Amino acid sequence: MASVERTLTLTVPSATENLALIREFVANVGSQAGLGEDDVAKLELAVDEACANVIEHAHGQDSNKEVTVRATFDTATLRIEVVDEGEGFDPTVVPTTSVEQMVHDRRTGGLGLRVMKSLMDEVSYEIVPGERNRLRLLKRIQK
Amino acid sequence: MPHPFKVHRTAEGDVSVLHLEGFLDAHTAPAFEQAIQAELDANRARLVVDGAKLTYISSAGLGVFMGFIEQIRELGGDLKICGLSPKVRQIFEILGFQAIYDMVETVPDAVQRFATSPTREA
Numbered sequence: 346m347a348s349v350e351r352t353l354t355l356t357v358p359s360a361t362e363n364l365a366l367i368r369e370f371v372a373n374v375g376s377q378a379g380l381g382e383d384d385v386a387k388l389e390l391a392v393d394e395a396c397a398n399v400i401e402h403a404h405g406q407d408s409n410k411e412v413t414v415r416a417t418f419d420t421a422t423l424r425i426e427v428v429d430e431g432e433g434f435d436p437t438v439v440p441t442t443s444v445e446q447m448v449h450d451r452r453t454g455g456l457g458l459r460v461m462k463s464l465m466d467e468v469s470y471e472i473v474p475g476e477r478n479r480l481r482l483l484k485r486i487q488k
Numbered sequence: 489m490p491h492p493f494k495v496h497r498t499a500e501g502d503v504s505v506l507h508l509e510g511f512l513d514a515h516t517a518p519a520f521e522q523a524i525q526a527e528l529d530a531n532r533a534r535l536v537v538d539g540a541k542l543t544y545i546s547s548a549g550l551g552v553f554m555g556f557i558e559q560i561r562e563l564g565g566d567l568k569i570c571g572l573s574p575k576v577r578q579i580f581e582i583l584g585f586q587a588i589y590d591m592v593e594t595v596p597d598a599v600q601r602f603a604t605s606p607t608r609e610a
Binding site for chain 2: 361362364365368386389390393394397400401443444445447448449451456457460463464
């Protein structure tokens with residue numbers, strides 16, 4: 346039987362107060378897609394990290410901008426796209442340093458990406474110059 | 489609807505205990521940051537963070553722990569973490585926090601750790 350693909354989209358003003366709403370949306374999508382409770386929690390956190398990066402860094406706390414979370418799933422995979430209107434900063438090219446070194450340097454940036462990569466099966470980024478940028482997260486659905 | 493977050497302070501002798509409750513994310517992390525800063529401003533650098541009622545943490549919350557620890561240890565104190573649920577503890581462990589912080593079960597365990605391990609190398 347052919348797998349039916351479903352897409353659900355949430356667009357909110359770019360503000361950290363909306364992270365809770367984004368997490369609720371993603372948790373509902375994860376449950377509908379058939380993820381287990383543990384994977385739903387991982388998905389919530391990974392998308393929170395992606396959106397917090399957009400709100401704080403790509404959009405520089407400008408709540409006139411919008412963050413869009415688009416979720417597409419079938420029976421095998423759940424894909425999330427986080428779309429921003431920022432400068433096209435690719436978080437996936439930030440070099441990975443040890444947490445000990447970051448503590449020593451009193452730096453905390455880059456933690457979100459590390460969390461996303463740990464929790465999701467794939468993380469990628471696409472910059473469309475002059476348009477929008479997309480961070481893609483993929484989670485395989487365990488049968 | 490926003491997810492709530494609260495910090496409640498108690499003291500055990502000269503150890504300050506910050507009890508976290510709710511959701512610690514990029515929106516609520518500044519409240520936690522202010523709570524730690526208030527301790528340092530009052531020259532209190534022996535801190536326990538009790539996460540027994542912490543439902544959720546993202547890297548913004550973890551960043552607060554990281555941002556203060558060197559300063560706390562330079563002051564001769566430490567920040568010890570206790571009470572984390574398995575779900576929340578897993579996020580600390582993804583980033584290797586167990587190598588940097590004393591993480592124990594209960595507030596009394598954490599307070600007791602100050603007797604045997606008052607600080608670590610900054």
